[in-house]
Amino acid sequence: MIKFLDIYKQDKKLHLSILNNFKKIFKKGDFILGDDVTNFESNFSKFCNSKFSIGCANGTDALTIALKSLNLKKNSEVIIPAMTYCSTAFSVINANLKPVLVDTEFMKSTISIQHLKKKINNKTKVIMPVHLYGSVMNINEIKKIIRGKDIFIIDDCAQAHGAKDDSGNKVGSLADISTFSFYPGKNLGAYGDAGVITTNFKKFYTIIKKLRNLGSEVKFKHDLIGMNSRLDSLQAIILNHKLKQLSKFNSKRRKIASEYDNKIVNKKIEKLRYSKFSVYHQYVLVVKRRNEFIKHLKKAKIQYGFHYPFAIHQLDAFKEYFKSEKFPNSEMLAKYGISIPIDPNLSKNEINYIISKLNSF
Ligand SMILES: Cc1ncc(COP(=O)(O)O)c(C=O)c1O
Numbered sequence: 001m002i003k004f005l006d007i008y009k010q011d012k013k014l015h016l017s018i019l020n021n022f023k024k025i026f027k028k029g030d031f032i033l034g035d036d037v038t039n040f041e042s043n044f045s046k047f048c049n050s051k052f053s054i055g056c057a058n059g060t061d062a063l064t065i066a067l068k069s070l071n072l073k074k075n076s077e078v079i080i081p082a083m084t085y086c087s088t089a090f091s092v093i094n095a096n097l098k099p100v101l102v103d104t105e106f107m108k109s110t111i112s113i114q115h116l117k118k119k120i121n122n123k124t125k126v127i128m129p130v131h132l133y134g135s136v137m138n139i140n141e142i143k144k145i146i147r148g149k150d151i152f153i154i155d156d157c158a159q160a161h162g163a164k165d166d167s168g169n170k171v172g173s174l175a176d177i178s179t180f181s182f183y184p185g186k187n188l189g190a191y192g193d194a195g196v197i198t199t200n201f202k203k204f205y206t207i208i209k210k211l212r213n214l215g216s217e218v219k220f221k222h223d224l225i226g227m228n229s230r231l232d233s234l235q236a237i238i239l240n241h242k243l244k245q246l247s248k249f250n251s252k253r254r255k256i257a258s259e260y261d262n263k264i265v266n267k268k269i270e271k272l273r274y275s276k277f278s279v280y281h282q283y284v285l286v287v288k289r290r291n292e293f294i295k296h297l298k299k300a301k302i303q304y305g306f307h308y309p310f311a312i313h314q315l316d317a318f319k320e321y322f323k324s325e326k327f328p329n330s331e332m333l334a335k336y337g338i339s340i341p342i343d344p345n346l347s348k349n350e351i352n353y354i355i356s357k358l359n360s361f
Pocket of ligand 1: 183195
């Protein structure tokens with residue numbers, strides 16, 4: 001069986017040093033927002049060239065807190081892509097704002113600039129692109145179209161740790177505020193829930209630091225209506241260790257993707273277009289005969305995934321929000337998209353096996 005993802009194998013070499021650091025915490029007892037959290041925040045800032053990093057409880061909260069820090073009027077409009085994980089949309093609603101959907105570009109996982117332009121109006125206060133599957137949305141292009149307007153950019157980097165834009169600038173330093181998830185299966189994953197927010201602006205940093213900790217920076221002094229959304233020391237230890245192997249694993253993912261790009265040759269299988277310095281969180285194919293393809297993968301004992309089988313407007317939770325709207329490119333990804341293994345530890349034999357089985361479909 002070729003596993004979709006093998007976290008145990010990825011981290012095996014780190015287990016002992018992680019456990020040793022855990023023992024120190026057991027003694028020290030700084031379980032919440034301890035020194036390891038501060039260390040991780042500083043390491044992550046260095047990693048993505050952002051001035052500030054603020055750890056929090058998960059990637060969904062990271063988005064919600066980022067939006068809340070802008071202090072916008074209720075129901076201000078936030079533009080998000082129609083194909084993303086549900087959290088991007090939930091965060092907007094949970095921050096008392098209004099989500100507005102825009103289709104993705106044809107055969108790409110990122111928001112369409114052409115469609116985006118049409119949805120910008122006086123109520124638009126935030127554009128929230130998602131670097132879906134690790135493929136980077138061109139933030140500079142968005143900056144160009146909102147120049148002179150009072151609109152913020154928050155990019156959802158939950159699937160793009162270590163990715164760069166086409167000019168070689170790291171994700172996490174491109175927008176006004178950036179958010180990451182460390183859900184275990186991510187390119188950088190914790191052993192539970194965790195997230196981080198990055199920014200180059202001190203004014204956002206100051207507010208976000210309070211918002212993640214019940215509106216407080218000094219004990220018993222609560223200045224804002226905040227959330228309890230802190231990164232804990234045990235997860236920070238794990239992340240500090242795993243951050244060291246992230247670049248190596250990202251380049252392995254890139255190598256596997258380039259093998260797939262070059263060697264999967266089958267008219268029944270279409271490949272998405274990824275950005276130049278994508279980190280391939282997922283390698284997604286478009287297969288019109290998807291049910292047959294699934295049977296083929298099952299027979300070949302190759303695990304697969306869907307990212308995601310429903311676009312945002314197709315989810316029951318959003319039934320009342322986007323009633324008659326259509327987003328054909330996102331719907332196409334939901335209907336025909338299928339993710340194949342791109343675990344950085346796949347062996348040459350396993351990669352060749354996957355390629356040969358895909359070519360024989
Ligand atoms: C694009 C995207 N945004 C937001 C999230 C939410 O992150 P979390 O699961 O840590 O809340 C995820 C991951 O789950 C994601 O993939």
